[in-house]
Amino acid sequence: MTPAAFIELNTFLKLKHLASTGGQAKVLIRSGKVSVNGQAETRNRRKLLKGDVVVVSGNKLVVDSEVDTLPP
Numbered sequence: 549m550t551p552a553a554f555i556e557l558n559t560f561l562k563l564k565h566l567a568s569t570g571g572q573a574k575v576l577i578r579s580g581k582v583s584v585n586g587q588a589e590t591r592n593r594r595k596l597l598k599g600d601v602v603v604v605s606g607n608k609l610v611v612d613s614e615v616d617t618l619p620p
Contacts, residue, residue, distance in 0.1 A: 554595040555611065557584065557602070566604050581605050 555563070558573040561582075567573035570592075576582060577592045583603045584594060596602065600611045 554597055556592070557582070557589065557594040557596055558592040560596055560602065560609075560611065561604065564609055566607070576604065 557577060558567070558570055561567045561573040561576060562570065567576055574592045578590055580588055580590065581604060582589050584596065585601055596611045598611055602609045602611065
């Protein structure tokens with residue numbers, strides 16, 4: 549059985565152009581403005597799996613494409 553592919557939250561935010569740098573992503577996440585699957589998330593390296601729903605300041609994003617999921 550192979551492990552599920554994932555992407556870290558901070559990388560996902562950069563990929564989606566919601567943060568320009570890792571530092572900006574970290575500040576955004578720690579600000580409490582990011583939720584994953586309806587729960588506030590403050591861990592910038594939180595592993596996201598296909599189907600996870602990320603909400604940032606009212607913007608809803610779904611981890612759903614092969615571009616969004618990277619092998620561990």
